[in-house]
Amino acid sequence: MSGAECLRGQRILITGASMGIGAAVARAFARQGAELLLVARSEEKLKNLLSEISADSPGSAYLTADLTQPEDVENLVQRLLLEGRLDGVVHNAGAGNYNTFAAVSEHELRELFELNFFSVFTLTRGLLPLLKRSPRATVLTVSSIVAWRAIPRMSVYSATKAALSAFAESLRIDLAPDGIRVVDVYPGRTRTDFTANAKSEGWKPFSTESEGATPERVAARILRAYVKGKRDEFVSFSNRLLIWGNFLFPSVIDWSMKRYFRGK
């Protein structure tokens, strides 16, 4: 089935659509004729994106919500239940935190879990009645390579993504009898404002401003995985190599990370 055959007229919620990977996914899905509901906090950016995609995707709309706030998540669910139709969700909204384990605060830990994990749980469960009615319902989670190999200075972020991928893996089997497909995607470093937007009290070990895959490339992989209903998707070969390396020689990966982070 082609992208357009699969997506034309499909009503799909995309969280974190205001910039970066989410905005690229929205453009890619809109070109296939999907009807999108774009969610993020930045209203101006969502408005601009909506006018950009409206020729390809006339029924699309945006809704603002802060997904760290359980009441915003609940309001979003109620609003969508009232509308009464949904075929898919791309859980993309997320943020990072580069603070050391000693510096990361309890508040930051809980806030990051609210956004990267709990909002996905609550949205998916709240929207189940709609998804169950759709003949081609799909839930796609944008996880990260760090779900497979956690990295220093990102312990909390890595934990949120590991939780997300474990959730998606189990959900895939739980929801299979309802005909709902669950796809998990693991991007590696991607050129977005992720690093700039991540909380950090100083040194940031990685930069996503100018290094990594383009968001368009990641969006193309997400589109392909969504259309095919793949169980999961890596974006680059080097990411796969890291995972194999970590599987076979975890101590070597530990050693090279210790060297990289020594004294930082």
Ligand SMILES: NC(=O)c1ccc[n+]([C@@H]2O[C@H](COP(=O)([O-])OP(=O)(O)OC[C@H]3O[C@@H](n4cnc5c(N)ncnc54)[C@H](OP(=O)(O)O)[C@@H]3O)[C@@H](O)[C@H]2O)c1
């Ligand atoms: N870039 C990378 O290297 C990379 C690698 C692996 C995985 N990922 C994952 O890919 C996803 C997208 O990241 P990105 O690189 O595109 O980062 P980004 O450019 O910072 O975009 C993050 C998106 O999430 C939204 N968001 C952040 N906090 C939110 C909140 N409290 N409520 C609602 N929406 C919120 C942002 O919109 P507003 O600020 O307008 O709310 C924005 O649309 C994330 O889940 C990230 O973990 C990224």
